[in-house]
Amino acid sequence: GAVVSQHPSWVICKSGTSVKIECRSLDFQATTMFWYRQFPKQSLMLMATSNEGSKATYEQGVEKDKFLINHASLTLSTLTVTSAHPEDSSFYICSASRLAGSSYEQYFGPGTRLTVT
């Protein structure tokens, strides 16, 4: 159990266009999902917390108008990179949170590699 999918696995887009990435929890419901960005050989940088039915909570320094998050159901969260620029090229990974006892376990999607040309 605890499978998280992410789509697409990779995408190439032109500068100025928008890209939508989907994150799904396949075998459990997740009221909370997270979006991370990972640069080569670096740790996971939390961008935002996606809450089902409410607005996302963004980390300091992350532009909410640029990285639009929607969590419309208990199994789906989407991240839209608007007006993408080459500096937005990165590996984006989502995770879904599942309650286990008194703590929450996070399970990650396979990631989406975005290249903006």
Place this chain on the structure above:
Amino acid sequence: GENVEQHPSTLSVQEGDSAVIKCTYSDSASNYFPWYKQELGKRPQLIIDIRSNVGEKKDQRIAVTLNKTAKHFSLHITETQPEDSAVYFCAASMKGAQKLVFGQGTRLTINP
């Protein structure tokens, strides 16, 4: 807020030897400490976790120890194999919180 420091950043061991990765955390309210393994280009995989009500947990060749007083926890891998080569991340979260704070990662290389 919580801060997690992880050491070393790189670790190279001979196949069959043991590997130890250490993390420290700053917030004494943290009570959940997972470890993730990430192979190149792939997703982080939860490999073991420990909660603050226990001091040690073992799963075959991997074990995690927790010292709440000193606010540090460690990952131990015994009888290392080439497939253990990956980047390992520690993390911490507070009771009831879903957000994880990650360490900087350790690149482990197992030399045959």
